[in-house]
Amino acid sequence: MLYRGPAGETINVVRYASSGTAEDFIALSSTCPHLGCQVHWEPYNDRYFCPCHNGVFDPEGAGVSGPPGDAGQSLPRYRLSIEDGLLFIEVPVGGFSADAGASEQRAGIDRDPTSCDGCGPRRSDRNRA
């Protein structure tokens, strides 16, 4: 599932389990840590791919080849929490003047989001042999 953060960043949210906790999910930035290009999910290869310099990331976002793999870089990961049946993505925001002490903004999503365009790995992808 893909979501847009408050600054327009793309966040890939993937569900890996169904225990009912935030640990069932992983939320990754689609911004490559090498030079900032956008990665995309390749379900047929079970990986995220960055077309700028052929960077490859595993489904958990760890760089496995190309410049990110060589440098030991991973896709940035967002903290998640669940409250009252809603999954929250904790997204850092800059220049948030309404509360000078605020370093994060939480974007709530429900568990059956309709804004999903299906570009991230799905649980069924992870269970493939």
Ligand code: FES
């Ligand atoms: S920007 Fe992604 S590999 Fe270089």
